[in-house]
Amino acid sequence: xxxxxxxxxxxxxxxxxxxxxxxxxxxxxxxxxxxxxxxxxxxxxxxxxxxxxxxxxxxxxxxxxxxxxxxxxxxxxxxxxxxxxxxxxxxxxxxxxxxxxxxxxxxxxxxxxxxxxxxxxxxxxxxxxxxxxxxxxxxxxxxxxxxxxxxxxxxxxxxxxxxxxxxxxxxxxxxxxxxxxxxxxxxxxxxxxxxxxxxxxxxxxxxxxxxxxxxxxxxxxxxxxxx
Amino acid sequence: xxxxxxxxxxxxxxxxxxxxxxxxxxxxxxxxxxxxxxxxxxxxxxxxxxxxxxxxxxxxxxxxxxxxxxxxxxxxxxxxxxxxxxxxxxxxxxxxxxxxxxxxxxxxxxxxxxxxxxxxxxxxxxxxxxxxxxxxxxxxxxxxxxxxxxxxxxxxxxxxxxxxxxxxxxxxxxxxxxxxxxxxxxxxxxxxxxxxxxxxxxxxxxxxxxxxxxx
Numbered sequence: 001x002x003x004x005x006x007x008x009x010x011x012x013x014x015x016x017x018x019x020x021x022x023x024x025x026x027x028x029x030x031x032x033x034x035x036x037x038x039x040x041x042x043x044x045x046x047x048x049x050x051x052x053x054x055x056x057x058x059x060x061x062x063x064x065x066x067x068x069x070x071x072x073x074x075x076x077x078x079x080x081x082x083x084x085x086x087x088x089x090x091x092x093x094x095x096x097x098x099x100x101x102x103x104x105x106x107x108x109x110x111x112x113x114x115x116x117x118x119x120x121x122x123x124x125x126x127x128x129x130x131x132x133x134x135x136x137x138x139x140x141x142x143x144x145x146x147x148x149x150x151x152x153x154x155x156x157x158x159x160x161x162x163x164x165x166x167x168x169x170x171x172x173x174x175x176x177x178x179x180x181x182x183x184x185x186x187x188x189x190x191x192x193x194x195x196x197x198x199x200x201x202x203x204x205x206x207x208x209x210x211x212x213x214x215x216x217x218x219x220x221x222x223x224x225x226x227x
Numbered sequence: 228x229x230x231x232x233x234x235x236x237x238x239x240x241x242x243x244x245x246x247x248x249x250x251x252x253x254x255x256x257x258x259x260x261x262x263x264x265x266x267x268x269x270x271x272x273x274x275x276x277x278x279x280x281x282x283x284x285x286x287x288x289x290x291x292x293x294x295x296x297x298x299x300x301x302x303x304x305x306x307x308x309x310x311x312x313x314x315x316x317x318x319x320x321x322x323x324x325x326x327x328x329x330x331x332x333x334x335x336x337x338x339x340x341x342x343x344x345x346x347x348x349x350x351x352x353x354x355x356x357x358x359x360x361x362x363x364x365x366x367x368x369x370x371x372x373x374x375x376x377x378x379x380x381x382x383x384x385x386x387x388x389x390x391x392x393x394x395x396x397x398x399x400x401x402x403x404x405x406x407x408x409x410x411x412x413x414x415x416x417x418x419x420x421x422x423x424x425x426x427x428x429x430x431x432x433x434x435x436x437x438x439x440x441x442x
Contacts, residue, residue, distance in 0.1 A: 024287050025286065110331070118334070119287055122290050190326025192326060
């Protein structure tokens, strides 16, 4: 497997604070008490200062699609729903699996912070989640843009645990990527990734796509990940 | 004196760290006992927990109250190192199940239980069945509380619960974490489920009361 890396754009401090506040239950910044604004700002600043984001992705030609699997040489997506999406594409071309990590320093720092301030630890964790999601979004945009230049289009990104892709089996695929690439992510036997703020995901590129997620054909209307 | 203790309670509830520290700077002159201050600190934290339960404050606001409470406890102990605080007799063993290392929620639960007077034995994260059983043998807990944030570690929770029920059948098991809901918790064999880190105290109190009633 060959890997490519990505350079990220760190979002502004204000943007991170707004998203942390929203994630903490405040509908808008005006609703956040002053003491909490200071706490959120401190936590977000701290996280941004110690971030070590890194990511790799690979381009793997699709060899075969069955009713329940999308198969490339070194990576398999075992999911009936995503296989159905790929079967419905015009010329499914490649899989783009990626691994993203915010670095081990953040885990250590959150862990150490808990002795001094649970508030700061909680808000740092929330800021880490916000940033991990933001960087995953940047990876999605980057790969989509890359494929666009080749006359292809991309599915939405998806991860083990989405739809019917078993988390454990999916993470086994990403374990191969973590072991073969330079990105500092360990996949434990349980499927859990260390550092904790890591994201694994994949996109499907094809000549054309009628849908970008299986959600339109899915009747799980209550699914929290419905897009 | 009551007014000062009420102020202490209010400082925890409102997360006023500076005022809490000022209170302790003056405490000796007022002749208030450490045990009374400790009770006021606990009452303030309980006020905050109930306010969170009623959605009157946010989770981070509760955590500020928890931080001020912990600082208050440290200051009481600095002033009165030999203070005997009335504690509950029950031990609670808590840990994150094997295969999972997300421990922030578990640590919040442990802090809340500790603040409410339980003796908490925190086994940390990625806790194996063997380690848990060793701790149960040693501490004879009233409740075992386990958390799992990953769906892949649910199988380990189920195995551990099954083992506890075989070896220590009267000991109730409480579970919580993002990968669980109430139905799944009981399907896996748990005796209780905590929807959030802040509701764990009620659940544990119920399990302890139920266990005392049965024994």
